Amino acid sequence: MTFKIVLTDYEFPDLAPEREVLARAGFELTACQAKSEDALIAACAGADAVINQYAQLTPKVIGTLDRCRIISRYGIGLNTIDVPTATDLGIYIGNVPDGSLEEVSDHAIAMLLSLVRGLTKFDKAVKGGKWDYTVVKPLYRVRGRTLGLLSFGNIAQKVALKMAGFGVRIIAHDPYANAERARALGVELVDLETLCRQSDYLSIHVPLVAETHHIMSAPQFALMKPTAIVVNVARGPVIDEPALIAALQEGRLAGAGLDVFETEPVGARHPLLGMDNVVLSSHAAWYSEDSEYEIRTKTAQNVVDVLQGREPTYLANPAVRDIARGPVAAE
Incomplete structure (x- = not known):
């Protein structure tokens, strides 16, 4: 049976890991570099699966x-996909939430310690x-400081586990x-205002959804200590970038570590530079040779699973289970 599997866009030098997984199932990959709506519509026409x-x-x-039965996205975030529309149409959404937990948590900590x-x-x-x-005055001891986590998902929990050995108090805000x-990790759950007021270090790990867009903006930065450091390895638009820049320029925040930005790549004249x-x-916190291979092969395997x-x-999108599309006769 022949299926059309379309890769919309990619930044990798080759697609060997994806092709290897698909080939074992007897499938082939059509790779594109489509960006605009029109280009994507043309590239994905008749697709049974989209990566x-x-x-x-x-x-x-x-x-x-x-015809599409699954959209499989590299990595964790789903901000490139209109999930409600896909779900309403019975299209599975697959991602890889566990492919770079170690890398992203390590990266956040590395950024933080570099600044500290x-x-x-x-x-x-x-x-x-x-x-x-x-040249670095003033620096302060890490032990005894308060680390705040915005989100308490898998990556934030990894950060908590790893930073516990530094002797920090850890607090987190996450309604879910x-x-x-x-409690098992010794983390105190607090509201957002308390998180901002008490954190000496704030590490951001929320997904980008409507309720988290600009969750950190001028009012939140105004609550923070002038000695505080903010780290963002989540998604750029969860921070109101002009508000962050103003706080840094005016000495209302001590520093920031940023892997993600509101617009990527960053322009040559960006104030942060x-x-x-x-x-x-x-936007490389996810990367190691190990995580890249894991993410790419698991992304392809999501497609194989559904097409088989x-x-x-x-x-x-577990809500799709009752309305998921069945196979369409292949041509």
């Missing part, structure tokens, strides 16, 4: 997927011929948090 990275699958695009210990300032000074510990799990109290990376008559291992 997606960054291209926006809007209601208009999804509405044309008359002034490593980028030290590095710049030493390479510039300046041997002087005062598992209170029993929080000139700040020495900011550590930046290129099973649910995807990583089903992101």
